Amino acid sequence: MxxxxxxxxxxxYDKQELINALDQxxxxxxxxxxxKDSNSxxxxxxxxxxxxTTADEMKLKNIFDILQSKIVKRNLSLKIxxxxxxxxxxxGAVKQTIKLKKGLSTELAKKITGFIKDAKLKVQASIQGDxxxxxxxxxxxxxxxxxxxxxxxDSIDAPIQFTNYR
Numbered sequence: 001m002x003x004x005x006x007x008x009x010x011x012x013y014d015k016q017e018l019i020n021a022l023d024q025x026x027x028x029x030x031x032x033x034x035x036k037d038s039n040s041x042x043x044x045x046x047x048x049x050x051x052x053t054t055a056d057e058m059k060l061k062n063i064f065d066i067l068q069s070k071i072v073k074r075n076l077s078l079k080i081x082x083x084x085x086x087x088x089x090x091x092g093a094v095k096q097t098i099k100l101k102k103g104l105s106t107e108l109a110k111k112i113t114g115f116i117k118d119a120k121l122k123v124q125a126s127i128q129g130d131x132x133x134x135x136x137x138x139x140x141x142x143x144x145x146x147x148x149x150x151x152x153x154d155s156i157d158a159p160i161q162f163t164n165y166r
Contacts, residue, residue, distance in 0.1 A: 004136060004137055005137070005139045006135035008128070008132065009104070009132040010103070011130070011160055018071070025067050042067065051098075052067075053095040054094060054095075056093075060086060060095075064098075076159075077159035079157060079158055080100055083096060084097040084098065103129075103130030105158075108156065112149065115152050116148070119144070119145070119148050121144055121145060123136035123141050
């Protein structure tokens with residue numbers, strides 16, 4: 001077994017599931033009695049952020065709660081959401097921009113490689129753009145790395161997936 005086995009640690013989400021969740025939120029906005037006539041809107045802006053506009057902060061918090069519940073029901077992680085400040089909008093309304101996290105930041109990738117190196121397993125971890133490639137001769141060591149990262153997932157503020165297992 002001369003060839004190394006490897007896998008990638010990435011942070012991404014299913015865009016179609018997010019679109020479906022937003023559609024469900026829009027449908028609920030048009031039927032809920034407390035939000036029906038509030039000129040509330042939620043939209044995906046350039047696949048990078050979600051923009052919520054509504055009449056007041058209370059309604060905005062309700063819409064954000066609905067969004068979170070729909071995202072969880074669609075098996076997406078709430079860690080993809082990075083809510084910004086609530087800002088005033090036109091005609092006394094309020095708006096909030098929620099950035100979507102995709103890809104591992106450099107410092108997060110360094111943190112993950114640090115976890116792997118501290119475990120002293122016979123694997124190599126290298127940062128490849130917005131992902132971390134882990135390779136080693138023994139597949140059992142790779143399984144241990146996956147187990148380790150899943151245990152440390154609470155200290156990582158991004159959704160983590162393992163792809164390209166070879």
